[in-house]
Amino acid sequence: MIAVSELLEKERVSHAFTTSVSHKEKYGQYFTPYPIARFMSSLFPVTDKKIKLLDPGAGIGILSCSFMERIIKEKWNTPDIHISAYDIDSSVYPELKENLAIASSAFKNSDYEIFSEDFLEKTSFEYSWKTNETYTHVIMNPPYKKILTNSKERQLTRIFGLETVNLYSAFMGAAISLTEDNGYIVAIVPRSFCNGLYYKPFRDFILTNCSIKHIHLFESRDKAFKEEAVLQENIIIMLQKNTKQEDVRISYCNDDSFEGLIEFTVPFNQILYDDDKEKYFNIPTKKQVDKEKVINYSNLKDLNINVSTGPIVDFRIKHLLLKDFTDNSYPLVYSVHFKNYRFVWPQETKKPNAIMSSDEVKKQLFPKGYYVLVKRFSTKEEKKRVVAFLITPGDFANDQIAFENHLNVFHSDKTGLKRNIAYGLICWLNSTYIDEKFRLFSGHTQVNATDLRNLPYPNFEKLEQIGEKMQKEKIWEQQLFDSLVKEIIQ
Ligand SMILES: C[S@@+](CC[C@H](N)C(=O)[O-])C[C@H]1O[C@@H](n2cnc3c(N)ncnc32)[C@H](O)[C@@H]1O
Structure with a gap:
């Protein structure tokens, strides 16, 4: 297989420097650095079953390609891979098509479809008629943009039973709905959904439909997308559809070099506290887990404050x-x-x-x-x-x-x-x-x-x-x- 990784990194960096800020903002378009894509792909457990992969908001296909590269490199016994890549920006299609073609050529049986349509519009329509595709794997770096109560995006997302405030959580909600039982969703998204009132329905949606398998945190807020002015604190989260919640793997690193990666496992009640009505998702640090001697906590209500x-x-x-x-x-x-x-x-x-x-x-x-x-x-x-x-x-x-x-x-x-x-x-x-x-x-x-x-x-x-x-x-x-x-x- 040719070095897709190098080609994609070249195209990504060139896109970062040559695309106007207004274009990037219009489409919420920040491509994933290849080392991050590789890390995301590494989270999926090995399988020998047919893979149906969804890449919503695919850009130039970095995420799908990195997953295909891993499968080939590790010689998985996967008989088949089918990819659905969505993007509304027609300027990415030539590279997206070429990259998917190169990466999938190493497979005996593979096919890919590029949907040049609004992901939410197409899939919500199909979902409402139960004619939607389903997937065993989702890999995604969705666009981020606030969506207003009366916006088209909010209405489309409601079809999946989710009320949410940002395009990234809308994309994730749709992707979760399209995933088959036991299927995996790996997403790089802002951390903002982990707390706050506005994202409570989204946290509920995740907890109802999935178990959380892994959370990775970039400690430095501007390092994950360093060529871009993205100042969000990002996390990578892996979910599994309709499975029992077990312990959660946590990892930390500073930037996309993944140097000094720290990994450990915590019981789920370290992520979601037992009595937390707001359902905040906590991301424990190793230090915290080691030293925590839980005291008898009160809340403000108990204290009459x-x-x-x-x-x-x-x-x-x-x-x-x-x-x-x-x-x-x-x-x-x-x-x-x-x-x-x-x-x-x-x-x-x-x-x-x-x-x-x-x-x-x-x-x-x-x-x-x-x-x-x-x-x-x-x-x-x-x-x-x-x-x-x-x-x-x-x-x-x-x-x-x-x-x-x-x-x-x-x-x-x-x-x-x-x-x-x-x-x-x-x-x-x-x-x-x-x-x-x-x-x-x-x-x-x-x-x-x-x-x-x-x-x-x-x-x-x-x-x-x-x-x-x-x-x-x-x-x-x-x-x-x-x-x-x-x-x-x-
Ligand atoms: C943050 S970028 C990530 C691209 C790619 N997944 C990656 O990781 O490099 C999000 C992509 O979603 C696309 N996009 C934005 N709104 C969309 C929509 N409603 N439907 C489909 N694609 C969309 C943008 O054009 C952009 O390429």
């Missing part, structure tokens, strides 16, 4: 924003108002310090008390994703306060928290332990209220215990948080 997004959306009420606090106004809290985990107000920045009273604003104020705030957006450069700050009654300029929308607010039914609990939360949320927990399910820098609800918390007594200790300490720093948390988790 709520977390919500700050209700004041400043650009909607620009006319009420004030640089300086005056009579008939309330302090308006932004993240610029925190230093060393405490409230320092007012501040000389571009942000306002106060908000004028109005009927609308009055409904959104919080009464004097203890509150814990967590930034909703951090930058990539910041060391920690979860950063928590404290507000105490002594910080109030009058009897109420307004929290801006870029903050998450911990409160107790729209009133302040118990003092020890508020101090305890500051320690707990700022600990390295919690940062690691957060990174198990989230690949982005955004921290939503749902994510905070989904973190583990110590029970009431333990939280109070660390809260008391925190009040005795003047200087709050990472080492202090970590040592206090260590005392209660070991």
Whole structure:
């Protein structure tokens, strides 16, 4: 067999540099580096049965070709391979056709079909009439694009029984539906579906129809597609259709060289926690699995604590924003108002310090008390994703306060928290332990209220215990948080 890999890498790199950004964005077109394709193909177990392979959004055929290359190299006893490759971009067809022809020529019995059609449109139509093809294997790097509630894509995906928000999860949902029982789906996709409310139906869809066999994580967010400006954290996931969930293989590496690949197996309840109603998919690190001594976790509901997004959306009420606090106004809290985990107000920045009273604003104020705030957006450069700050009654300029929308607010039914609990939360949320927990399910820098609800918390007594200790300490720093948390988790 000729070195398809070299040919494909040449074509991919040339495409990356010569194709316009607008073309790539229109089609969600970022081809898979060959070493990643090879790794994806390596996940399928060896079989001697006929292979029916689906490659939805095939581009120039890198994924299908890498799988064929593996089968030939390892001399599988596969009698037959049939490939269905879909792509809507007619500019890829000449190379797609040529590459599939070269790679499949090494087989005794092989055939391939190229469908120059919208994958969702064609397959959902056939699926609704039960005239669809079925597959034993799927290998995919689908396009990524948000899809709106009324879009054609959303409607087509509903035919497969899935409500979802992005083209990649729509493609995966369709692919799962077209896979035969015991068949395998290997996909490289953004990590974003592993957490968050919007992707819950998709996680449910996966859990209902498949077992998770393998998850691979690229630790560095810009390394998987390094020639392209793809800043997603990507994972490779292998699913098996309608099979019992068993232990899951986890692997990690930094980039497409796969150097220093770490692999280990975890029980499924390390991926999906037993009592997690949101069904977040956690991706445990080796370190985590080794050291974890599970404490008796509580959730915020048990603790009678709520977390919500700050209700004041400043650009909607620009006319009420004030640089300086005056009579008939309330302090308006932004993240610029925190230093060393405490409230320092007012501040000389571009942000306002106060908000004028109005009927609308009055409904959104919080009464004097203890509150814990967590930034909703951090930058990539910041060391920690979860950063928590404290507000105490002594910080109030009058009897109420307004929290801006870029903050998450911990409160107790729209009133302040118990003092020890508020101090305890500051320690707990700022600990390295919690940062690691957060990174198990989230690949982005955004921290939503749902994510905070989904973190583990110590029970009431333990939280109070660390809260008391925190009040005795003047200087709050990472080492202090970590040592206090260590005392209660070991
Ligand atoms: C992220 S690229 C990946 C290409 C290839 N699978 C690879 O790994 O190199 C996604 C491909 O899907 C194609 N595509 C986008 N929307 C599509 C649709 N609705 N139906 C079929 N193909 C589509 C794009 O043209 C693009 O080639």
